[in-house]
Amino acid sequence: MFHAIYEGKLFNIEEQILNCSDRKQEVANLKKRADKGAYVCPHCGASLIVKAGDVRGVFFAHSSGDACALKESYDTYKKQTARESKQHSVMREIVHEVLKNQEKIRNDLQVDFGYIAKAKERWSYFPDIVLKNQEQELAISILTNVDRTKDSKLTKQIKKRNTYFKEKGLQTLWFIEDQELSLDWDNHVIHLWESEIDLSVKTKEDSNWDKLIQGLNEDLPTILDTLGYWRKNKEITLDTRSLYYIYSTNEGIDFSVHRFIIDEIQFPHRAFALTRGYRMNISTALAFNEKLALSDPGQETNEMDQFYNKYIKRKEEEASKKTQLAKSQLEYTSSIFTSRSTDNHHTGDKSTISISKSEVASSLNSPYPAQTSKKMNYTDLKNNLREKFGMTQKEQLRLWNIYVLKRGIKDFDLLWLVAQQLDNFDQFEKALNEYNK
Structure with a gap:
């Protein structure tokens, strides 16, 4: 596992290794502290040892025969996320930290890593983070490292996870690494993985976009033709959807939201891009007030105005x-x-x-x-x-x-x-x- 309690706080061994200048010396320091009982399991309180290898990297482990439910959940989670890129853990830690900081000022908010929050229940799948507000729980997951050979298999895995989380009573929210974003704004097209289509969501803001388009008093194909979008299908259903992308920067993580109308659900997957998308600081995007913000009202109004004015000009x-x-x-x-x-x-x-x-x-x-x-x-x-x-x-x-x-x-x-x-x-x-x- 990557987490332990150290000096009264939750300690992440991956983050510690990433930020050190001398990996070999840092691993030696970690092992020495562990031998003296400095790190304990967040779940059962048992002392943890530090292991290091070329395949699994550096991690905490229980002593032989001293395993607990948290170790089992961690092992399950580790196998589940083995396909992710190196950036995955960095993004996960920053998202967790932003949400955890809000937990300090909101008594009704509880934030934990998924494999820690649900360790006792011995789940088959774990989200990266679980956010609980009163009786409502949200499963937050981050997707990285997609390519054409992995996409179809990954889509099936995502469907299983989403279905599993929903059966457990959780809502689901996915963030996608920005390297997967493929937007051709000149042609109003966003090219998608099948997994991205499956992870798109319908929000209140998307419904507002539907109303805006309905107010243009034209059928959707005519509107798309007017804006110069090459349609693969004669008929397209008006159903605005959203995807959320996250970007690693020197200062931390940025967030962007993209709204579109799906055109092609068979490979190659594509959609009509309603917006170029706008970026937000992750702290702004994840601000919690009854629910996560995930958008900027001022930017949304600006995006709608630009779309409307562009359409009228083309007409x-x-x-x-x-x-x-x-x-x-x-x-x-x-x-x-x-x-x-x-x-x-x-x-x-x-x-x-x-x-x-x-x-x-x-x-x-x-x-x-x-x-x-x-x-x-x-x-x-x-x-x-x-x-x-x-x-x-x-x-x-x-x-x-x-x-x-x-x-x-x-x-x-x-x-x-x-x-x-x-x-x-x-x-x-x-x-x-x-x-x-």
């Missing part, structure tokens, strides 16, 4: 593009019909020209042509253009890569309206180029 830009496209296409289509009128004048055929010009004028006169109840998506447009123009694969790739992705022309209803007035893909592409001048 205005989109409306402006619609107006420009409609105007440009009306001018271009009129020039086509002027040319056709000249040609048909020699054949004496005027009725067709008159009808076509009338249809074009009525459909393109408004900068916002009437929409159907169901908005057209790119697949619908692609299929329609293939049927009308015989659009080739090469032309389809140009349409997608140049005009939709690069130039951001995504009003597919309007594009189809324009296409209906033309005869071939070359005319259609010319109209798109005129629009982007």
Whole structure:
């Protein structure tokens, strides 16, 4: 085990070794004190010895045949956390210290390492820290050292632990090492491990984000398209979730919160990032007042304002593009019909020209042509253009890569309206180029 009572206080042998300048000499000092009975078990009060090895490191142990429930719980916990990075123990100690300091001024708060708090109950799994407030208990755990080969197995382990803790009556909260964070803010995407999806939580702040998005009076896919997010799924359920990351710094630990809407639950896992995320000092994040803070109200308001303003600006830009496209296409289509009128004048055929010009004028006169109840998506447009123009694969790739992705022309209803007035893909592409001048 890593903890013992020394000089009336809880002593962590890992932290002591990490902070010493001469490891070999420090281990010798620890062993000498232990031989003289300086360290005792926090649970049973028995004297502890110090052991050191290349595999298990430096730790406290009971003398042979003198084991107690705490040793058993420690051994279980040690096996459970063997996969974690070296930073895990540092983060655990700092989180414990921040919470323990609040315990000193709050009689209703009790904080312990999980394997100590639940030693007598001989649990199968232990959280890193147990926080108890009156009759409510919270299991706090820290996740580090994830990669693709470990992720699937780890997700199953996390599910078992969370289920086990909940069956024991505890709520669960996970912090994730910042090295696992993969955010591409330019594209509003956060790439996730499967285990991260499983550890995401729903908070009061997340529900407030749901209300903000509902107040935009647009369906969620349209909102995501407007903000330039590439959706893998046609339909996405509005359900804002949160993840909490912790960062080791020279001064201690920082904390950040990230809010997102899950898009893909199969590998590769991804989500729409609502926020860039903001960092907080760990003491602020773990301030306890009936519950842990885990957020900054001022920052939350600022994040929501930024999201709302960005969305409104994109909508205005989109409306402006619609107006420009409609105007440009009306001018271009009129020039086509002027040319056709000249040609048909020699054949004496005027009725067709008159009808076509009338249809074009009525459909393109408004900068916002009437929409159907169901908005057209790119697949619908692609299929329609293939049927009308015989659009080739090469032309389809140009349409997608140049005009939709690069130039951001995504009003597919309007594009189809324009296409209906033309005869071939070359005319259609010319109209798109005129629009982007």
